[in-house]
Amino acid sequence: xxxxxxxxxxxxTIFFYSQNLKFEEVVKVDSTTIKDELFNxxxxxxxxxxxxxxxxxxxxxxxxxxxxxTGVIDYRTDKKYRGHSCVEGPIKYFFSIFVKDGRYxxxxxxxxxxxxxxxxxxxxxxxxxxxNKDAPSIGKGITYDIALDDVKxxxxxxxxxxxxxLEKGMNKxxxxxxxx
Numbered sequence: 111x112x113x114x115x116x117x118x119x120x121x122x123t124i125f126f127y128s129q130n131l132k133f134e135e136v137v138k139v140d141s142t143t144i145k146d147e148l149f150n151x152x153x154x155x156x157x158x159x160x161x162x163x164x165x166x167x168x169x170x171x172x173x174x175x176x177x178x179x180t181g182v183i184d185y186r187t188d189k190k191y192r193g194h195s196c197v198e199g200p201i202k203y204f205f206s207i208f209v210k211d212g213r214y215x216x217x218x219x220x221x222x223x224x225x226x227x228x229x230x231x232x233x234x235x236x237x238x239x240x241x242n243k244d245a246p247s248i249g250k251g252i253t254y255d256i257a258l259d260d261v262k263x264x265x266x267x268x269x270x271x272x273x274x275x276l277e278k279g280m281n282k283x284x285x286x287x288x289x290x
Contacts, residue, residue: 131239131262132219133269139280141212145175147284148209152177155279156207159272164200178206183268185223191256196234199226201265207276214280218269223261236261 139148149172156167160179167179183201187194202222208215225234236258 129241130219131221131241131265132217133266133273134215134217134219135273136213136215137277137280138213143212145209145211146172148211148214148280149175149177150284151280151282152207152209152214152276154284155276158279159275160205164202169206175209176206178204180204181218183221183265185261185264187260187264189256189260191253191260193231193234193253193257196227196231197223197225197236197257197261199224199233199235201239201261203265205272216273216276218272221265239265 153170156177156179159165160167160181164182165180167177169176169178171177181203183203184199185201186198200223202220202224203218204220206217221239223236223239225236227233234257239258239262
């Protein structure tokens with residue numbers, strides 16, 4: 111019984127305290143826009159925004175209506191907190207776009223932060239960013255809470271810009287659909 115209670119406590123702790131940071135939304139578009147047209151729009155948007163060495167599409171499945179891939183946010187801060195140069199570095203993440211007739215859904219998640227070594231400090235890695243408020247201890251000489259808040263703020267700004275760009279792309283008629 112004691113082992114069962116310990117196991118349940120562990121599962122409860124993992125579930126409630128380490129939920130990964132995630133941005134997700136279902137967006138309705140013109141109800142007459144069919145799935146294939148939305149898929150083509152999403153694919154065009156993804157090719158425009160995820161066509162580099164570090165940002166790329168991994169899945170394009172027209173039947174299921176899914177486009178997904180990997181992106182990287184180059185985290186740089188304009189704030190000068192203790193240890194800021196140790197925390198600057200790439201934040202890798204995954205994205206998915208799902209389409210159905212008249213709507214699409216996007217998900218940006220699994221933000222994995224890797225800091226870089228700075229002057230007199232080791233790399234300050236947060237790893238997978240969770241949605242909880244407590245900052246993990248990542249190295250000596252770093253102001254953890256300020257650093258984590260800044261990382262989350264930069265992620266939110268990037269995702270806001272991407273979702274806004276995606277919305278514009280999903281409301282713009284796919285060029286291949288034009289009758290010329």
